[in-house]
Amino acid sequence: MMVPPLSERPVTEEDEEQFRRESMPRKYTLRQRWADYRAEARANRPKGTKARVQAWLHVEPFYWGMRATYVILFVGAVFAVYINGVAEGWWHAWGEKPTVAATTMPAARPAPSASSSTEAAMSGGYQIGPDGVLVRPAEHAASTYTKPELPEEAKENTERGAELAAEYYHALMGYSWNTGDTSVLLGISDPDSTFATSYADDVAELYSNGWAYGSESEISHIVRVEPIPENGNDVRPNTIAVTFQLSSKTGVLCQGQKIVKRDREYQSLLTLYMTWQDDHWIETQGSLITDASK
Numbered sequence: 001m002m003v004p005p006l007s008e009r010p011v012t013e014e015d016e017e018q019f020r021r022e023s024m025p026r027k028y029t030l031r032q033r034w035a036d037y038r039a040e041a042r043a044n045r046p047k048g049t050k051a052r053v054q055a056w057l058h059v060e061p062f063y064w065g066m067r068a069t070y071v072i073l074f075v076g077a078v079f080a081v082y083i084n085g086v087a088e089g090w091w092h093a094w095g096e097k098p099t100v101a102a103t104t105m106p107a108a109r110p111a112p113s114a115s116s117s118t119e120a121a122m123s124g125g126y127q128i129g130p131d132g133v134l135v136r137p138a139e140h141a142a143s144t145y146t147k148p149e150l151p152e153e154a155k156e157n158t159e160r161g162a163e164l165a166a167e168y169y170h171a172l173m174g175y176s177w178n179t180g181d182t183s184v185l186l187g188i189s190d191p192d193s194t195f196a197t198s199y200a201d202d203v204a205e206l207y208s209n210g211w212a213y214g215s216e217s218e219i220s221h222i223v224r225v226e227p228i229p230e231n232g233n234d235v236r237p238n239t240i241a242v243t244f245q246l247s248s249k250t251g252v253l254c255q256g257q258k259i260v261k262r263d264r265e266y267q268s269l270l271t272l273y274m275t276w277q278d279d280h281w282i283e284t285q286g287s288l289i290t291d292a293s294k
Contacts, residue, residue, distance in 0.1 A: 126259065133210060134254050140213040142179035148172055155280060159240055162274040163225045165281035166242035169272055170219065173199065177215045178251075180207035188282050190275070195286030206253070214251025220267075221245035228273065236284055238276040246270055266291055 126134040136142075148171035154164035165188075172185040182200040189196030206212060223243035230237045246269070250262035273285035 126254075128257065132256065134257055134259065136211045136213070136254070140252075142181070142211075145175055145178050147181075147184065148175055157238070157276045157279075159225050159227070162240035162276070162281055163222070163242055165274050166244070166272045166283075167219065169274075169283055170217070170244060170246075170270060174215055174217050176200070176203050177206075178213050180204075180211065188280075190277075190282055190284045193284055193286065195288075196283055206255075209256050210254040212251060212253050215249065216251065217246050217248035219244045220247045223269065234285065235273070236275045236277070239284065240274050241271060242274060243269060243271045 126137070129135045148168055150168050151164045154161050154168055169185070169188065172188070176182045176185050176199075180203060182203050186196060186200055191197075221244070223245055225240065225242050228235050228239045228241045230239070245267065247265055248268060249265055253260040253262075268288060268290040271287045271289075272283050274281045275284045
């Protein structure tokens, strides 16, 4: 029995070649697979927005857990980047407004003047006044010192009165040195007293080109209080000699633009001749012996 041919047309070489190409396995690339997947997804995608939302919501709990995990990881990553940016100064914290100092240019510093450069060279930071002398600190101004007052008992013609008058005189010496005011001291001194005039001259010379403060002197011991007989020469009638042992500190001295500070305590002897004259005690002679190591 003969099998009839499928076609009466003879088989040519082109037909055989086409048959071989069609029968060979095709290369299925990754791009083709992705294209097929997208085409299938589009075909199976619900039509309309509402249908798509319902399809997205109606999934198994496992997929909901996966979605929540992805969202938490994403939010955490964003928050970490935000915190790191704030710490590094890449941007400001949420709700924080930049300050004026951060948004404006810093004010230019004034160029140092000649006085400020000189002040920087001086120890203690004293300013230079118009007269070229360092300015006295306000907290140690002369007005901060209280003028001593004469005790009532010092107005009596007694040895005790002479002693208290001498203590008052000693207090005036410290007041004059710290303030430059020698008027009261000279007011209870005899005009011929070389001790009083020399001390007042020293104070005037100091304050002509400087000042002083912090000088302290205390009476540590009363050495003697005794009447001195008149000699018809330099000792007048009704004179009582009073000698004090003193413990003193020089304090701070300024001469021009030089500061000297002496805090070491030193000892000295102050002797005053107090003379009762015109119903009050006045100083007629005096001496101050100080140890040479002060």
